[in-house]
Amino acid sequence: MKREANLCRKCPVCNGNACKGEIPGVGGIGQGISFINNVQAFKKIGLLIDVVNNIKDINPETKLFNKSISFPMMVAPIAGIKNNYGTDVTDYEYNSDLARACKDTDTVCFVGDGIDMENMFHLPARAIQEQGASGFVTIKPWIMDKVTERINLVNEFNVLGIAMDIDAAGLPLLRNSATPVENKDYHGLKKIKELCKDKPFVVKGIMTIEAAKIAVAAGADGIVISNHGGRVLDDCVGTMDVLEEIVEAIKGETTILIDGGFRTGTDIFKAIALGADGVLVGRPIALACATEGDEGAKKAINKLKSEFIHAMRMTGCATIKDINKSKIKKLTM
Numbered sequence: 008m009k010r011e012a013n014l015c016r017k018c019p020v021c022n023g024n025a026c027k028g029e030i031p032g033v034g035g036i037g038q039g040i041s042f043i044n045n046v047q048a049f050k051k052i053g054l055l056i057d058v059v060n061n062i063k064d065i066n067p068e069t070k071l072f073n074k075s076i077s078f079p080m081m082v083a084p085i086a087g088i089k090n091n092y093g094t095d096v097t098d099y100e101y102n103s104d105l106a107r108a109c110k111d112t113d114t115v116c117f118v119g120d121g122i123d124m125e126n127m128f129h130l131p132a133r134a135i136q137e138q139g140a141s142g143f144v145t146i147k148p149w150i151m152d153k154v155t156e157r158i159n160l161v162n163e164f165n166v167l168g169i170a171m172d173i174d175a176a177g178l179p180l181l182r183n184s185a186t187p188v189e190n191k192d193y194h195g196l197k198k199i200k201e202l203c204k205d206k207p208f209v210v211k212g213i214m215t216i217e218a219a220k221i222a223v224a225a226g227a228d229g230i231v232i233s234n235h236g237g238r239v240l241d242d243c244v245g246t247m248d249v250l251e252e253i254v255e256a257i258k259g260e261t262t263i264l265i266d267g268g269f270r271t272g273t274d275i276f277k278a279i280a281l282g283a284d285g286v287l288v289g290r291p292i293a294l295a296c297a298t299e300g301d302e303g304a305k306k307a308i309n310k311l312k313s314e315f316i317h318a319m320r321m322t323g324c325a326t327i328k329d330i331n332k333s334k335i336k337k338l339t340m
């Protein structure tokens with residue numbers, strides 16, 4: 008039976024139009040332009056069919072952070088499920104379902120964070136371990152003693168790594184909270200990397216070459232090119248609009264991930280062709296998981312996977328290594 012999720016409008020294509028400005032809710036901030044631009048950016052790139060080859064078997068697997076995953080897609084952190092989706096599901100229940108779905112589909116989940124440390128951070132992090140899944144915890148850019156408290160807690164857990172959504176420094180609800188968030192510079196990121204000890208540290212919320220270079224210099228094992236799904240600043244460019252220049256600046260120095268507006272397997276293909284190592288998908292999988300539990304999440308993940316494999320087959324790519332810029336064309340709009 009489907010569970011309610013009244014705050015999401017469940018559009019045929021999740022593109023940020025109907026839910027403009029709906030926070031709480033799942034929309035983009037203000038006029039919703041950043042969310043809309045994320046989705047629009049994919050329209051500026053097309054795939055090139057190439058079936059003049061003898062490819063029979065397609066292998067979409069890849070390895071990220073020493074973990075093999077079934078295709079280059081992981082699930083983005085989404086916190087505050089009750090408040091944002093209008094459902095009875097807690098963050099713990101949601102992340103337990105999600106972790107199970109990711110384990111069953113051989114991929115990785117990211118869990119989020121919020122002011123209520125026990126229910127929005129500790130229990131979701133615990134869900135990864137309880138389900139025997141591979142997952143990242145994503146810590147908000149709190150002031151340093153709060154960051155340290157959370158990292159020390161999860162260092163005891165069996166999680167794949169630790170991420171920080173540095174762009175959450177712009178979330179209005181957190182900016183004015185009793186536990187404030189703050190911007191993180193090179194020294195802050197370096198200190199956080201040290202606290203993570205032997206666990207990979209991923210900096211989520213990079214949109215410029217300069218910020219990417221600083222994250223790399225501070226020791227980040229990965230970055231996520233992200234504008235938080237358009238929820239922290241209105242009028243941003245789409246994440247796919249900056250992917251290529253960031254790849255050119257730092258490729259090979261860290262793992263490059265990207266999120267924002269990925270809705271199909273062909274969207275994922277475009278990012279890999281432009282040099283991303285992997286993609287995070289948020290809202291479509293979150294809605295499926297919130298309303299239909301782990302089975303819903305699995306269905307959404309498997310749909311993306313089969314679309315991605317089809318794109319590989321039709322562009323003449325037998326493995327992930329074969330996906331490159333020669334398989335796509337930028338369109339003049």
Ligand SMILES: Cc1cc2nc3c(=O)[nH]c(=O)nc-3n(C[C@H](O)[C@H](O)[C@H](O)COP(=O)(O)O)c2cc1C
Nearest residue numbers: 083084085086091119120172235236267268289290
């Ligand atoms: C309701 C909601 C809650 C979110 N919570 C978090 C969070 O706790 N931590 C985080 O790093 N990102 C959070 N995000 C951002 C997502 O991880 C991701 O960057 C974004 O949603 C990706 O875009 P997509 O949803 O268009 O795929 C949230 C996004 C939404 C819509």
